Amino acid sequence: MAEPILATRGLIKRFGGLVATDQIDLDVAAGSVHALIGPNGAGKTTLIGQLSGEIRPDSGSIRLEGRDITAAPVHKRCRLGLARSFQITSIFPDFTARENVAMAVQSRLGHSFRFWRRAKSDPARTGPADALLAEVGLEDRGNMPAAALSHGEHRQLEIAMALATAPRLLLLDEPMAGMGVEESVRMVETLQRLKGRISILLVEHDMDAVFALADRITVLVYGRAIATGTPAEIRANQEVRAAYLGADEEEG
Amino acid sequence: MLLLIEQSLNGLQFGLLLFLLAAGLTLVFGIMDLVNLAHGSLYMMGAYFAATFITWTDSFVLGAVLALGAAFLLGVAIELVAVRTLYARDHLDHVLATFGLLLFFNELVRLVWGPAGRTIQLPGILNTSVELLPGLSYPTYRLVVILVGGLVAFGLYWLVARTRTGMRIRAGASDREMVGALGIDIRKLYTLVFGLGAVLAALAGIMAAPITTVSIGMGERILIVAFVVIVIGGIGSIRGAFVAALMVGMIDTVGRAFLPEILRGFMSVPAANTLAPALASMLVYILMALILFLRPQGLFPARSG
Amino acid sequence: MRVTPRLVVYGLFMLALAMVPTLAQVLAEPFLVTLFTRMIILAVAAVSLNLILGYGGMVSFGHAVYLGIGGYTVGILAEHGTTNGFVQWPLAIGISALYATVVGAICLRTRGVYFIMITLAFAQLVYFVGVGLYAYGGDDGLTIYTRSDFAGLIRMSHKPSFYYLCFAILCIEILIIHRIVHSRFGLVIRASKSNDRRANAIGIPTFRYRLAAFVIAGSFCGLAGAMLATQADYISPAVMHWTRSGDLIVSVVLGGMGSLFGPAVGTIVFLLLEEVLSSLTEYWQLVFGPMLLLLVLFAKRGIDGLLPGGDRG
């Protein structure tokens, strides 16, 4: 196998007595969609926090395309090609949808110590922004204040913002949380289109989406990765069924 | 040596006074997320109430108790009329609105009590000094301040850590919605906590009054130092406020007392005499900048994020 | 820029300010010029605060410190015989910028209420430095016996000339702030106010931009300090008192945070209000205090928010 785009080794994070991340070794193959699943409280968000740089691990290392980013700040990781969406919608509510994406475009264009030229009408920003809005299906929402968009549109907008930074790897933290069926379908379509172009690490509760999209799945329980494999392998894994899927299937 | 002990007592006494003021401030911030610049006004109002009630009742203790009651009512009234509407707002709004309250109370006091200020006469027994060690006599009243401050610190710790109300308070600090879910009337709790903060501020004002007299603007001068205390301690943390208050009290007092001598050790006497008072007045702020540089959330961060 | 009723109001306002010296002459009220010079200088300070407070969401409770730094730079240089304005004023700006860089680097590590408090604490620190400047008058302040001299280009002691200088500086400042907030840099500042976490997540290291904005705001306010000291021929620690920082915040909010002209209007309305109320009653703060509360509760966007015509920005 080629070098994984993202690799963690021995990642540990404790909060007081609680071990939220317990010796995680995770490899995300380049170009793949890798899903991270697990019951509530399994430590998914903590892990994403460490990968994106908002939480500092107690020990272990994180590599992005072979490069050690364990100590790199959030913005640096983004520059290196790691973009993320948040579990709870995180946008610039005071800005228009176009400006939300344009900010991310601007970030890619280099430093922002430009004090004089009017930026809002700068085609270097708005051109790519409009293209990305179209890509996620928000082309007619560009001039609306972001705060006024629907929940599903917010998630799409976040994807557009993440894409604007020209990422090599997308960290998507429950992109379908709180969505209706129709919106979820649209999101899956969007992600399908991205598949292959960009590597994706996907945290998601919607199992239909996970099994539809993922090349590989890692199951997290109580901070530990109890299994990693293809969707079929995971489906067949007894331990996973016991700890997690079993309950799900009984219900369903 | 005796001087060092005496200065430490002075520092302790000042620190505990600061704690009384800072505790209310940090409680209100920790639970309601409210920045209250008018906290110093409650300190002042407590002292003015006490001055009046002590004159009426001719008893220091009775007057002080009445003043605490009045301060509680005032606190509740302020909460109901003005502060309640601010919880949903951001910190800037708090700063502005309570800045307005501060101006209002200063002016109100001038209108009601006149510009001249008041003094509170201590009962004769408190107006003396006690010989603690041979050669070390210390003002009785300051010992009382230390005692009361210590008791209140302990009482607060007990209240927050051990009682039902304290549990609600802690729950309120960590998770607002959960408190609501527990069926606690959060509005009443907030009013109560604000009233409690007012009582603590007023108590500090009353305790300070016989030493520093009662005057308009007395609250602001000490309020900023109290802010330094809660920021150093970690906003919202009673324990942090306690540790930081004692730290600030000690550093301020001991700095003032010994800085000139220390500086004279390595510079000329006139230079030391010029520098020492200026440096002494900056010490607590330097301390704060240093601590925040190392720990931007203070010593005991009560809430994360 | 679209012409909205709001813009017309601001245009008339600026025009009225431009007319002050003429009006003063017509009315034989030379004091109007003096009064408005001070207002305009404080407006320069408020407009500078608006860059970080209104656009950047940084609630600095120590902005008045720059008035002192700028003022003392001019005062101390004049005391030592350097009255060349081309030396004094740039130095006033430079020292303010330097101070803002150091203090900003510490303060901007903190958030929310910590930021408010630490800026306040630094302001107190500098205030006490001023009080301790015994060689330069300490608490008594420093009288500036010779006004800054710009190679004779401007008659600094001629009140209308000086007024127009201050007015021009205000106009230039508003123009610069206008350009800044609409530039890429300005958008970063506003994005950071809107959602700092998000801004970092899309790869923008907001800290350095916020720091830069903090320094720009401090520099402008330092310039205002130099102007204030020149206008008063005097500087003292009193201008750095924490309540002065409070006054500046009040001016900005009263005029409208994050609006271009709002803070200038706010400053002038605030100072006129102070004059009117204090001439009506000695107890004017009894009225003014609750007015602040009402402003916060019912007119959060200040005067700017009350004007008709389109969105801000």
Added chain:
Amino acid sequence: MNTRLLATAMAFALAAVPAAAQQKVKIGFLNTATGPQAAIGQDFRRSADLAVEHLGGKMGDLAIEMIYEDDGFKPDVGKQKTEKMIESDKVNFLTGYLWSNILLASYKPAIDSETYIISANAGPSQIAGEQCSPYFFSTSWQNDQTPMAMGEVLNQKGVKKLYVIAPNYPAGRDMVAGVKRTYKGEVIGEDMTKWPDQLDFAAELSKAKAAKADAIFTFFPGAHGVQFITQYAQAGLKDTVPLYTTYTIDALSLPLIKDLALGIPGTQFWVNDLPNEANKKFVGDFKKKYGTYPSFYGAQAYDAIMLIDSAVRAVKGDLKNKAAIGAALKKAEFNSVRGSYKYGNNNFPIQNFYLQTVVKDAEGMLTLKNEGAVLKDHQDTYAAKCPMK
């Protein structure tokens, strides 16, 4: 007047201002009416009002128009109000001025506009020295003088080891320098406290006690004085280490300090029982009107109005004749409540300084009692630096 100006300022209304016919003498009085120091301002203004009343509202043939402005204890506001009184009200005289920082801020516009400014309290050394001006007069004193008198008192009392505690601002430093100028014993300790926000002097008092001084010298004006003396008494020092003060105990602070002040000496250029007719009338009528003794601030304000009156009458109401007014002011030919005095070359009074102590009057009210002159016809030291002859 103020409202008229504001009306014009705000509305830019085209109201023509009538050229004020010079039928009256306009006196601008800068005071501190708001803020923590308003208590002094109240006494200051009451005394000025009383002086106007005693003059029957007229100076010679001219009606008096008093224009009171509040500096809010802020130098730049004081300066602006001064300019307003000069430019807008076109006052003939400026007086009041409690604080040296406010006077220093306001000094230049007054002098530049050649308006006579009579400081009724503040007397910073700059203005007494290099920056003296023919347009400036003082009816108070220069900071050095009162402590110099106290230094003499300390010598007479045989104090060998002195401990000094004073606030760290220019007046505080002037006081310390002043007492050192005449005091011949040893200063064994010197603490300069934080100004104005230090209200607790426990640390300093502890040090003074530990140093085993013969006496403490202090200077704390206004509310700080009340606090200092209260804490001094609480620390049990009153029976062991006597206290000597300047400007710490006055008619304003006495009702607050109460009996703790009994027996504590101070020095002053004026005491309310000085046996001259002007003083008896001033103190008597003040007490009748307001129920308390006037303070020295009040005495100075009263004298300032009376000094202006003497000049206006000397020029027979010709207020345009500035040179003549200056010459008349310089003569100080009026009945000062301190007894007659002369002006030195720097236009600061050459006057006596008295020892005063706290006693109870016939009605049991605390008051200050004159114990005799310590310095006679004393001129301040900065006069030598003033280039005026």
